[in-house]
Amino acid sequence: MATMTDVARRAGVSVSTVSYVLTGTRPISEATREKVHAAMAELGYQPNAMARGLASRRSNIIGLLLPLTGRGLGATETAFVTGATEAAREAGYHLMLCSVGTDDADELQTLATQRLLDGFLVMEVQLEDRRVELLRELAAQFVLIGRTAEPAGLACVDIDFEQTVDDAVAHLVGLGHRIIAYVNHSEASLAGGYGPAKRTAAAFEAALERHGITGVMVPSEDTASGGRRAIGTARELCPRLTGVLVMNENAALGILAELREAALDVPWDVSVVSMVTSAAVADLASPALTAMTSPGAAVGAAATRVLLRRLADGDTSTYQELLPCVLEVRGTTAESRRNKKK
């Protein structure tokens, strides 16, 4: 393995000169730059990442805090990761996967104190998130993919859940639906203060009121059978409902199956809109799900770019960016039949 000293000797210059052509931190004459580049090429030189990191106090690695639960990742989360990885690589950064949830605060403490990572991307953010407090105390650079209850002073990039719920409800109302159920994330998520669950719940309430229509929110496990149970509960509560909003991809499929078995036709008897859903999952259903398509990769990439800019600047001011999901009408929504009869 060739070192910088080897390159310097070969090019007939000093090590510092080689270093400077590499980092571009000071002007170098064209002639020596070429000599150095030639020497590096001949030796197949590649800078040693650890040495560089030690001397410069920067690893060029950012940590992705993503609790891996064993239940797997949804398409949206995967897209966050993909977008972040891509954006990091374009900037010459690497991404380290750290399975660190709100409860693993001391592990994060270790991670952040080791000086292995330049900054953090925090996923699966809770409304009250221990990781955020900790990172703040440690004066670490970080950007949230998601938001806490009180995001003032923080940097975060998130899906605009309020807007997404508004748009989804508006779509259903526009089709004449006046009794709408919202199948949210699980009871546990709600209780745990998971941001998307809480925010959409509030936005749903507000939307109902604004449009002067009625509805219920029902929590559901993120499984097909959870969705089945949830729609059952919803129909008990509101027997005449014609519109359903689902937060949860797996539950959405369960709901379609349950409605079919109840001999209710989708979209004509009941219309269903799935939220924060990828096109791939939407097409899994039959009919294909009308969905609010999540800007997953864009969110991941945006968060990464914000973090990298801060690492460069040393900037630490508040930054908020909300990206809306966009409505894609497919086969599960239509004009309310009940509406037509009138």
Add this chain to the structure above:
Amino acid sequence: MATMTDVARRAGVSVSTVSYVLTGTRPISEATREKVHAAMAELGYQPNAMARGLASRRSNIIGLLLPLTGRGLGATETAFVTGATEAAREAGYHLMLCSVGTDDADELQTLATQRLLDGFLVMEVQLEDRRVELLRELAAQFVLIGRTAEPAGLACVDIDFEQTVDDAVAHLVGLGHRIIAYVNHSEASLAGGYGPAKRTAAAFEAALERHGITGVMVPSEDTASGGRRAIGTARELCPRLTGVLVMNENAALGILAELREAALDVPWDVSVVSMVTSAAVADLASPALTAMTSPGAAVGAAATRVLLRRLADGDTSTYQELLPCVLEVRGTTAESRRNKKK
């Protein structure tokens, strides 16, 4: 940030002593060990990862080579990652996510030469994989999650696709099915030499022959609509088929939808077995998919442990480990009706 020198001073010992209590590389008296630990605690000391890496020539980071295509990861791939992350962390290692496919050879070259990573876990292995040759040339430590065409001399952990196909076919044959279609990965995967696609194709042929039954293999895109088209093609080719094997989770759901629309009852008219499928996805379907459940997390964890052992040993011998998928009978398979009539 406290350094080791600070700790040494505080504990009244030399830096090397501190280093040795940390690494456990040489015997230390109980008394000094305690003094050192106390000093570390008081100072909130945390070793600097870069400095340690530079001096020891080990980063304690392993690279996970996983081409992120933007199409997202299936449940099985996600489970590989989860299992690997978990196993790495238990051993005090970190995992770096590197979106490096067969075509990004020079990027891998850079990565491997930077001395940032101690070893590699290679995912999405092709039968002919440039990354494998390269890693070998560079004398890097690596373990494949998957296999190349000629895995002799390599370390790999993989799903036992041959066994899985055998078991799936045996299940269908045991239920009386004698005309079976196999909906494989896409044409492109087959052409690209994607291991699972090729291996299962061969195993399927062999199984047909062994049981003396007939069938066809049809490639399919990994989408619901792809599955629909594939089953259509299969039924044209074999109108009397009663059994279907599907490699591909999304396609499996498409197949169920298509069969339902063709007024064919699953499982009674046609039985369907999904392969290398997670329980979560299997439950998404209705009826729930009978599936060969993939040992995803176990594979990821096993591969990681093998790699870590090699990093410790310097071992570089051949190592192969194949984990079978296990049959879980749910709602999409049953005794062949055609069989009963006879």
Add this chain to the structure above:
DNA sequence: ATGAAAGCGCTAACAG
């Protein structure tokens, strides 16, 4: 525009 040299914080001989 270039060089010399002092670290960065730790590990691992080497020397007791």
Add this chain to the structure above:
DNA sequence: CTGTTAGCGCTTTCAT
């Protein structure tokens, strides 16, 4: 069982 010390390979003053 413990201390001294020479690097690991690079960045970055300070000189020139």
